[in-house]
Amino acid sequence: MIMKWTSLTVAMLIAISSYGLALESRFPTSWANTKKVLAAEVYTDRLRTFYCGCQYTVDPSSRGETLKPESCQLPSNLKWASKHNDVEWEHIVPAQLMPASTFTCWQKPNSFPRCVSKSGEVSSGRACCEKVDSAARNMIFDMFNAVPAAAQLNQYRSNDPYGEISDSQPHEGFGPQCEAQDLNSPGKLFEPPDCKKGDVARVWFYMRDTHKVVIPNEMSAMFLRWSNSDPVSPSEQLYAERISKIQGTVNSYVIGKEASAQGSCSWER
Template sequence: MIKCLVALSIGLTLALSSVIEAAPPSSFNAAKRIAEREIYHDQSETFYCGCTFDFEHGPDLDSCGYEVRKQPARANRIEWEHVMPAYDFGRQRQCWQQGGRDNCRRTDPVFQMMEADLHNLVPAIGEVNGDRSNMRFAMVNSPAHEYGACDAAVSFEERAFQPPANRRGDIARTYWYMRDTYGIQISRQQQQLFTAWAAQDPVDSWELERNRRIAAIQGNGNPHVSDEELPPAPELVTPSSVLENLPSAPSALTGFSCETRKTCGQMSSCEEAYYHLLQCGNGRLDGDNDGVPCEAICR
């Protein structure tokens, strides 16, 4: 009888501990530790290139025929990639306008939550993560720097990154999750691309399992991955509350179009420049990554 009570007590303690721990990570650093220990502990393939890896020794580049483009040290380590870059979700916050990423980390709880969201984090070869940076996802046209047998390409001329076919749906569903959870704007062109990618690359078994693991830890699943019953996320902000914190400049963005990719010299106003930066994803307009496009007209 005593043994049964002890066993029951231990079981209840463990269950209570798991409930208490089911909360969003408190920071990006905390999210990386949780992802390594509780989500990817039994997974051994990098996101873009499919190289086998372990977190201590890095990727086995020979396992996927990876060829180092330029940075051997970074190519031999694993980094946590934000599928939607911090630049994309950060530049739409007022804190970014007032001091960039460091300021957002210090002062903005919503940015902290976005940066630490486990749904948006994947393990990648460091060199690929660095090359991709905050480039938009696209099908590249100009000659691209390849990584040997790794089916990913980056075009520095176009500032575009082309992921392998088996990751394109994952990327689309992650972007939709960030859009719907935090009110992040996605350009019409990107939306059309992601719709095609999601159809071409449907949800696989690991994407489903990853979603379940994150839901158990963080408290919410990605509905674009699965419509199964998963815990709600009352801690997460609503899109309307996020949009209240958008910088004031883009509020009058009407009458413009993403059909033509423009330079700063072709902009008729600061409002049009903001439209092309935020709605069309034209990162070239913000050369110093401070969230302000075409500073000659947007001072």
């Protein structure tokens, strides 16, 4: 049987082939590389932190970031005062909550020769997985999951889960411009501003689909509410498109959706 190749068939094959190439993943290979690419190629328009919109500057020689805490009225009496002018790149989904934390390289790093130095020092579980397991590296260094944050807020949040904090619960606030809240006792929760709740939710959904991150049912329902109430903003979509072109993966909860200024924070408008 002789197959007749029509122009439509050829065009479809070319389209499929091009789509496959476009989705070839190219994850960063180190945390340092992740931060460098994000600073140099993704977050280049408005140099503002994720939660509070604090302005920061970038040193062209080192790509290091310096925060301007007065730009977002960040209180000076917060803990970790030595970090008041620092920016840190934060995992929205902490590495400890990724499937990598269950891998053998994380649980038993001493069983991997590359994770044991000549002097017998054993790498941490995370560091070991970053050395020896490509799946772990991909989820830990995924650029969709990293955002610039004021270092003090990053320290407050640490690995705390996201949640909703009531006014009656004693919590830490971060000044009149930043609506983020941190609860340390009882329990531990971090609540992002309303204008970033949808962004957070859509990263978690992406990480679930891409790296099999587990989202408990109650948290999944909360994230769905957040995503519905805080739609995709133009800047969120722009950053996602840039990451997709560099990394080769797609956050379908953001890319291709109709962007709305309603989802923007005040400092993004």
